[in-house]
Amino acid sequence: MVKPPIGGNRTGRKLGQKVKKGKLKASSRRWLERHINDPYVQRAKLEGYRARAAFKLLEIDEKHNILKGAKRIIDLGAAPGSWSQIAANVTNSTDEDIRVAAIDFLEMDQLPGVKILQLDFLDPEAPAKLMEAVGGVPDLVISDMAAPTTGHQKTDHIRTMHLCEVAAYFAVEVLAEGGHFLAKTFQGGTEKDLLNMLKQNFRQVMHIKPASSRQESVEMFLLAKGFKGKRTGILPHDERPDDLHYDPREDVPASEDLG
């Protein structure tokens, strides 16, 4: 069971620590204080995970059972790598028999059993490279991708929603029958068309807010379970729906309204 961390911790560090006023800007100091006092951060350290995000995946899995039996997993937006750690573990992936492919445009330290691509997922070549890296048909596509923040909240939301949408179409192109798709989204942000597409292709579609996702954050996860199996295969770039072209230089479609 994924127990929520309570009160203190076993890392030897007390919660409720303050960062001294000094050179840091007030907003950076607040971020640092929140980070070092976050029980999930401390627990990730203790359990050897690269990020607190591990607990979001573990919590979602505990309730919705998506990891068990997965043979090949693709992890989108994987750095620093806690979801990939879990993926390698559940698939028994090894360097000799790779079953997990991970992509991030940030550099990521190597992980046993994980083929890491340092590449933008919106690059037209990313889908084919991921499929080559994972070495077979995946039964789970997980995406924790979040667009780099610009400071303009609505722009950030639209960009992350776009990543979620491109990831969803990728999942439908590549998943094995019965497979699942999990992606980061935002409260109120999932487009009707995307939800309809997922409902047509999966047996169950739901939004989830795990306890380990900060309450003040509008982050949520979109889970589509039980792919019905009409895999399209990776569409050539010019045959994708207009607003899904993998072109990182293009802006996200202006029509997306987060309400």
Ligand SMILES: C[S@@+](CC[C@H](N)C(=O)[O-])C[C@H]1O[C@@H](n2cnc3c(N)ncnc32)[C@H](O)[C@@H]1O
């Ligand atoms: C919240 S972090 C992922 C944490 C990860 N799940 C873990 O457990 O360690 C989101 C990641 O998405 C990546 N990302 C955002 N946009 C991306 C893109 N277009 N292509 C590849 N990675 C992207 C970011 O670089 C960032 O590392």
